[in-house]
Amino acid sequence: MRVGAWAFNPVPLKTKKTALIGSNPGMGTLYLVRHGQASFGAEKYDQLSDLGMRQSVRLGKYFAQRGLRFDSVITGSLHRHAQTWAGIAQGANLPTEALVWPGLDEYDSAAVIGAIHPHKLEKPDSPEMYRAHFRLLRDGLTQWMNGVVSPAGMPSYPDFVHGVTSALDHVRAHCTGNVLIVSSGGPIATVIGHLLGTTPETTVELNFRIRNSSVTELTFNPKRHALVTFNTLPHLDDEAYASWVSYA
Numbered sequence: 511m512r513v514g515a516w517a518f519n520p521v522p523l524k525t526k527k528t529a530l531i532g533s534n535p536g537m538g539t540l541y542l543v544r545h546g547q548a549s550f551g552a553e554k555y556d557q558l559s560d561l562g563m564r565q566s567v568r569l570g571k572y573f574a575q576r577g578l579r580f581d582s583v584i585t586g587s588l589h590r591h592a593q594t595w596a597g598i599a600q601g602a603n604l605p606t607e608a609l610v611w612p613g614l615d616e617y618d619s620a621a622v623i624g625a626i627h628p629h630k631l632e633k634p635d636s637p638e639m640y641r642a643h644f645r646l647l648r649d650g651l652t653q654w655m656n657g658v659v660s661p662a663g664m665p666s667y668p669d670f671v672h673g674v675t676s677a678l679d680h681v682r683a684h685c686t687g688n689v690l691i692v693s694s695g696g697p698i699a700t701v702i703g704h705l706l707g708t709t710p711e712t713t714v715e716l717n718f719r720i721r722n723s724s725v726t727e728l729t730f731n732p733k734r735h736a737l738v739t740f741n742t743l744p745h746l747d748d749e750a751y752a753s754w755v756s757y758a
Contacts, residue, residue, distance in 0.1 A: 538581075540681055540689045540735065542698050542726040543569065545594040550758035551633055558593045565723035565746070565754055566594045570601020572745035579604065581687035584677060586614035586694060594723070595692045608692075611680070613673025616694035621661035622650035648714055655710035667710075674700045682732050689730075695720040702726070705737055716740075722756045 546562030548555050558566070573579075579602075585591040587610050599606045623631065623646045634640045653659045655667045665673070674697045681689050695717045703713035705728075720726075720741050727738040746754050 537729070537731050538681070538686050538689055539738075540678075540691065540728040540730050541580075542701060542728065543594065543598070543690065543692050544695055544698055544720050544722060544724050545588075545590040545692060546597065547722040547756040547758060548590050551635070556589045558590055558597075561754060561756060562590070562722060563593065563597050565756075566597025567601035568751070568754070569723050569725070569745045570598035570604070572601075573598065574602040578602075578688060580690045582681070582685045582689045583608040583692075584611050584614070584681070584689070585692040586610070586616070586697070587612045588615055588694070591615075591692050591694070595690075598690075598692070611677045613676050614691065614693040614697050615673075617651070617654075617670065617696045618661065618664055619647055621664050622654055623647055625659040625661040626650045626653060644718070648718070651714045651717070652710055655713065670696075671700055671704065673697075675704055678704075678730075678735055682730055682735070685730075698726055701728075701735075702737065702740060705735060718757075720757075722758070 545558070546565040547559045548562060549557045549559055583595065585595050585608050591614070592608075595608055596606060598604070623643070626649055627646050631643065631646075632639065634643045650659065650661070654661055654664070657667065660666070664670070677691065678701065681691075698720055699713050699717035702708070702716055703710075708716070721743060723745070724741045724743055726740050726742070728735045729738055730736070743755060745751075
């Protein structure tokens, strides 16, 4: 069993109750939500920005307008995952019980870049530096996924995939109805890549396209998941929210 950030044993969210999980497997809908905008370029990335919190609350209000409630909620263990779920719950007036699944945590982007570029990078503060950062990240991810490099402190890519897909296995085996997962771009892209059998290069491109607070919808039964929609922002469709769309 792996340990550390990518161990996939579920644990109750601190100070919260574990979500109620259906005892009989059956049909259901799984909503994968990427966290709201984090603090890219700041000292601590794992913290929602003001915009990220607004995105999360707005998504919760959208769910409430649709009359959508969740029979089960699962999140990664990162702070931005917990904050995003708290914002959704606030906007939708939902109880905040959740099951924490560390296998849904994001890869360590600094370790990925460090595996192919050992020299310390300056914090990006210009469009050119941002582009350079993501070029290195794309290259590092592709090499990690192909087994070429082993970023420090990270699992192999097959183990990372197993951490993610173990959450899907849990949903199929134990959940019914509407299930919400709050995670990050890497795990969500990994889910899509796993379902569609995409190449590492395509999975990386999917990862880079996933927007903050976006919703990816799957159906599930005890045997399989199926993709319905990918990377949608129905809660930000109105022109008033055009400036709320973000990728980091």
